[in-house]
Amino acid sequence: MINSISKIWGFENEKVLDYMPGSKERMELKRALQSLKEEVLEIPLIIGGKEVRTGNMGQCIIPHNNKKVIARYHMAGEAEVKMAIQSALEAKREWEKLHWEHRVAIFMKAAELASTSWRARINAATMLCQGKTFIQAEIDSACEMIDFLRYNARCIYEIYSEQPMSAKGTWNRMEYRPLEGFVFAVSPFNFTAIGCNLATAPAICGNVVLWKPSSDAVYSSYMVFKLLQEAGLPDGVINFIPGSGGIIGNMVLSHESLAGVHYTGSTEVFRTMWKNVANNLDKYRTFPRLVGETGGKDYIFAHNSANIDALVASMIRGAFEYQGQKCSAASRAYIPRSIWPEVKEKLVRDIKTIKVGDVEDFGNFMGAVINQKAFNTIKGYIDYAKESNEAEIIIGGNCDDSVGYFVEPTVIATTNPYFKTMVEEIFGPVITVYVYEDEDFEDIIKICDKTSPYGLTGAIFARDRYAIAKLEEELTHNAGNFYINDKPTGAVVGQQPFGGARASGTNDKAGSKYNLLRWMSPRTIKENLNCVTDYRYPSNME
Ligand SMILES: NC(=O)c1ccc[n+]([C@@H]2O[C@H](COP(=O)([O-])OP(=O)(O)OC[C@H]3O[C@@H](n4cnc5c(N)ncnc54)[C@H](O)[C@@H]3O)[C@@H](O)[C@H]2O)c1
Numbered sequence: 001m002i003n004s005i006s007k008i009w010g011f012e013n014e015k016v017l018d019y020m021p022g023s024k025e026r027m028e029l030k031r032a033l034q035s036l037k038e039e040v041l042e043i044p045l046i047i048g049g050k051e052v053r054t055g056n057m058g059q060c061i062i063p064h065n066n067k068k069v070i071a072r073y074h075m076a077g078e079a080e081v082k083m084a085i086q087s088a089l090e091a092k093r094e095w096e097k098l099h100w101e102h103r104v105a106i107f108m109k110a111a112e113l114a115s116t117s118w119r120a121r122i123n124a125a126t127m128l129c130q131g132k133t134f135i136q137a138e139i140d141s142a143c144e145m146i147d148f149l150r151y152n153a154r155c156i157y158e159i160y161s162e163q164p165m166s167a168k169g170t171w172n173r174m175e176y177r178p179l180e181g182f183v184f185a186v187s188p189f190n191f192t193a194i195g196c197n198l199a200t201a202p203a204i205c206g207n208v209v210l211w212k213p214s215s216d217a218v219y220s221s222y223m224v225f226k227l228l229q230e231a232g233l234p235d236g237v238i239n240f241i242p243g244s245g246g247i248i249g250n251m252v253l254s255h256e257s258l259a260g261v262h263y264t265g266s267t268e269v270f271r272t273m274w275k276n277v278a279n280n281l282d283k284y285r286t287f288p289r290l291v292g293e294t295g296g297k298d299y300i301f302a303h304n305s306a307n308i309d310a311l312v313a314s315m316i317r318g319a320f321e322y323q324g325q326k327c328s329a330a331s332r333a334y335i336p337r338s339i340w341p342e343v344k345e346k347l348v349r350d351i352k353t354i355k356v357g358d359v360e361d362f363g364n365f366m367g368a369v370i371n372q373k374a375f376n377t378i379k380g381y382i383d384y385a386k387e388s389n390e391a392e393i394i395i396g397g398n399c400d401d402s403v404g405y406f407v408e409p410t411v412i413a414t415t416n417p418y419f420k421t422m423v424e425e426i427f428g429p430v431i432t433v434y435v436y437e438d439e440d441f442e443d444i445i446k447i448c449d450k451t452s453p454y455g456l457t458g459a460i461f462a463r464d465r466y467a468i469a470k471l472e473e474e475l476t477h478n479a480g481n482f483y484i485n486d487k488p489t490g491a492v493v494g495q496q497p498f499g500g501a502r503a504s505g506t507n508d509k510a511g512s513k514y515n516l517l518r519w520m521s522p523r524t525i526k527e528n529l530n531c532v533t534d535y536r537y538p539s540n541m542e
Pocket residue numbers: 186187188189190191194212213214215243244245246247248249250264265266267269272273293294295296326327328425427456498499500504505
């Protein structure tokens with residue numbers, strides 16, 4: 001329908017299903033888990049819609065059952081990267097001309113599939129591949145992914161509807177062109193939804209994409225890719241190229257047609273990519289857009305007026321859900337001395353009840369961490385605290401990688417507000433508490449602000465409104481997502497646009513208009529309806 005302007009109506013977040021015993025969703029999920037484990041999948045690259053096999057293989061294992069291989073995947077090398085760029089640029093010709101309604105319809109269809117017939121399979125894949133409990137998979141690979149797809153469609157409609165004013169005798173229009181070239185989407189292991197959004201947000205704007213998923217999330221990312229194909233994504237619009245980040249990154253970032261990087265992952269890798277782009281700057285046809293959402297050292301700051309039960313529940317959920325492997329995870333806390341004894345007692349009492357184990361047992365609150373490297377890093381931080389005379393382990397601290405990469409939920413208390421585990425991102429189930437004297441409240445806010453280089457999420461707990469106002473004002477720049485009397489995790493698409501600044505990234509707010517605008521290059525078109533036919537001004541006329 002070329003001669004129409006379609007409206008995309010309101011947006012509602014996908015409902016989080018509760019998986020009660022005996023429920024339909026629980027039975028479907030159990031069946032999907034069983035069926036996925038029965039085969040060892042062989043995952044090809046997908047370039048121009050065709051399966052490509054290189055024979056250079058990686059493997060996908062289950063984090064909580066680390067001898068169990070669920071897939072082997074082919075890794076891209078130089079030839080495949082070249083092929084993927086060529087196929088993307090070929091697909092671009094038709095894709096960018098396709099009327100936006102047809103483009104958007106594909107992603108709305110993908111959301112519908114993810115909400116219905118694909119829900120159990122993608123959630124099961126996320127549980128096995130990334131070690132998520134059913135509820136953590138549900139909020140990620142079902143709800144957040146569906147929300148990203150639907151909300152982006154809605155935002156496209158709103159952006160395209162924004163048109164400039166026109167003075168009498170002229171007609172001004174804004175055309176929201178896709179970028180010239182291709183976009184490189186590079187995703188982290190920890191959210192299936194983020195991988196989907198990194199690849200599809202530029203594509204919904206009319207761009208073509210090379211998608212390199214994390215080696216620890218190839219399995220679930222491949223399922224997402226198959227879902228997009230079923231939804232009707234044309235060949236070559238997104239090309240799926242798992243493999244080594246360094247090898248693929250170096251080749252892609254030095255290509256003249258690189259138009260943008262859509263990245264989520266560690267700060268260190270984003271810095272490497274940015275430097276790589278800077279070194280290649282003279283080659284590019286256009287300045288590439290660099291969008292990167294990176295690490296965090298997220299905090300909970302309590303005032304002595306805080307509701308202690310709410311504080312404790314948020315510390316536990318914020319620090320230990322998905323084993324602390326969220327960029328938003330609470331990993332440092334500032335607690336006033338006057339309430340610490342009660343906070344500590346309740347924290348220890350509740351953490352003792354946390355069940356850690358195989359995520360297929362729906363009674364477990366936590367599973368294993370993603371891989372051996374992460375296990376070793378997290379254990380290293382815990383060992384460091386155990387050996388320090390500035391810290392003590394309040395609860396937890398044991399690690400066991402014999403069956404899966406299990407780390408107990410761990411609370412460290414330190415006497416040094418700049419202790420290593422108060423500063424560095426750990427990305428595991430470890431939170432460090434600094435107990436401050438109540439009268440030092442204002443000084444400690446300043447310390448909280450400058451302790452870590454990151455600026456992603458932060459949560460404050462207080463009932464005193466002056467304290468809330470003070471914290472909100474003083475901590476303006478150290479969190480892009482700031483929570484009052486809530487945990488610092490669990491942002492919802494359309495409700496709390498997500499992202500942070502400082503070392504946490506470019507803060508382009510994933511799943512929002514701000515992000516989508518980065519994948520568009522607007523063209524302003526002025527048409528004169530009443531042409532000037534004489535160069536002279538009226539005052540020049542004799
Ligand atoms: N701010 C956010 O929204 C957000 C969300 C999720 C995760 N994260 C961050 O991601 C990190 C955890 O994820 P991870 O362990 O998968 O991150 P990572 O940095 O190890 O990897 C991210 C991606 O970069 C790729 N990569 C590695 N080297 C590369 C190179 N030289 N060139 C191009 N690509 C390269 C990896 O293969 C992977 O696909 C944490 O730091 C976390 O805070 C941030």
